[in-house]
Amino acid sequence: MRIAAVCLLAALVLAPVALANPQQDWDDCTSSDPDVSIVGCSKIIAGDESKSNAAIAYMDRGIAHQNKGEHQDAIADFNASLKLNPNDPAVYRSRGFSFAKTEEYDLAIDDYNRTIELKPDYKNIYYDRAWTYAAKDDHARALNDYNRAIALVNDDPNMFNDRGNSYAAFGDLDRALADFDKAVALKSDYALSHANHAWVLAQRDRHEEAVAAYDEAIRLAPGNPDNLSDRGLSLFGLEYDRALADFDAALRIRSRPLLTLSGQRA
Numbered sequence: 001m002r003i004a005a006v007c008l009l010a011a012l013v014l015a016p017v018a019l020a021n022p023q024q025d026w027d028d029c030t031s032s033d034p035d036v037s038i039v040g041c042s043k044i045i046a047g048d049e050s051k052s053n054a055a056i057a058y059m060d061r062g063i064a065h066q067n068k069g070e071h072q073d074a075i076a077d078f079n080a081s082l083k084l085n086p087n088d089p090a091v092y093r094s095r096g097f098s099f100a101k102t103e104e105y106d107l108a109i110d111d112y113n114r115t116i117e118l119k120p121d122y123k124n125i126y127y128d129r130a131w132t133y134a135a136k137d138d139h140a141r142a143l144n145d146y147n148r149a150i151a152l153v154n155d156d157p158n159m160f161n162d163r164g165n166s167y168a169a170f171g172d173l174d175r176a177l178a179d180f181d182k183a184v185a186l187k188s189d190y191a192l193s194h195a196n197h198a199w200v201l202a203q204r205d206r207h208e209e210a211v212a213a214y215d216e217a218i219r220l221a222p223g224n225p226d227n228l229s230d231r232g233l234s235l236f237g238l239e240y241d242r243a244l245a246d247f248d249a250a251l252r253i254r255s256r257p258l259l260t261l262s263g264q265r266a
Contacts, residue, residue, distance in 0.1 A: 012105045019083035022047070029043075029060050034067040034068045052225075058081035059077070059128065061077045066098055069101075075098050089122055093115045093128065094257045100135065105135055112129040126152070127159055129145045130145030134165065142166045143166050157182075157183040160182040160193075161192060164183065164193075164196060180197040181197060198212075201213060202234050225253040226253075228246045231246050232246030
C-alpha cells in the first residue's frame with residue numbers, strides 16, 4: 001500500500017495541470033483574429049469577472065462576430081454589454097452598425113442618436129448616421145449629416161463619394177460631380193468614384209468624357225459588370241461595336257457563378 005501511495009503522489013506531481021491564464025484570455029479577446037477573439041472573450045465571460053470587465057468582453061466578442069458578418073450574434077452580445085453598462089457610446093455605435101447591416105435602419109439610427117447624446121464628438125458617427133439615412137432614401141437628413149461629418153473629417157474619400165451619391169439622388173449633379181472629383185483627388189485609385197464621376201457625365205450627355213472616366217474605373221476594377229454595361233451605354237452612339245463588346249463582357253461576368261464575384265463592394 002505504501003508503494004501504491006508513493007506512485008500516486010508522483011503521478012499527481014508530474015501530471016500537467018491546466019491553469020487559468022486571465023492575461024492570455026484578454027490578449028485573445030482583443031485579437032484581430034475574430035475566431036481567437038470569440039474564444040478568449042467567451043472564457044472571460046464564463047469566468048468570475050467584474051460587471052465592467054464582462055461588459056467589455058461582450059463588446060469585444062460582438063465586434064468579432066461583426067467582423068465575421070454574424071450580425072445577429074453581434075447584436076446579442078452588444079445587448080448583453082449594454083445591460084451591464086448602459087452608457088457606453090462605443091457599444092451603441094457598434095450595435096447601430098450591425099442593425100444597419102441587417103437593414104434595421106430605424107434601430108440603427110436610434111443607436112447612433114444615443115451615441116451622439118453620450119459623446120457628441122464621437123469620430124465618424126455622423127457619417128454612420130448619414131449612410132443609414134441614405135439607405136432609407138432620406139437624402140435630406142443624409143446630406144445634413146454628411147456635411148457635419150466632413151466638417152469634422154475632411155480627408156475621407158468615402159464621405160465625399162457617399163455625399164455625392166446623395167446629391168445625385170436629389171438631382172444636384174454639379175455638387176455630386178464636385179464630390180466625386182474630390183474623392184478621386186484624395187484617392188486616385190478609387191474605382192467607385194471614377195465610375196460615379198462617369199455616370200454624372202453620361203447624365204449630361206458628355207459621353208466621350210464619360211467613356212474616358214469609365215475606362216479608368218474599369219482599369220481599376222476590371223471585374224465589375226456594371227461599369228462595363230454603363231460604358232457600353234455611353235459608347236452606343238459613339239462606337240457601336242465597342243458598345244456591343246462591353247455589353248457582351250458584362251453578360252459573361254454576370255453569368256459566372258456568384259463566388260467569382262465575391263469581395264466586390266456593392
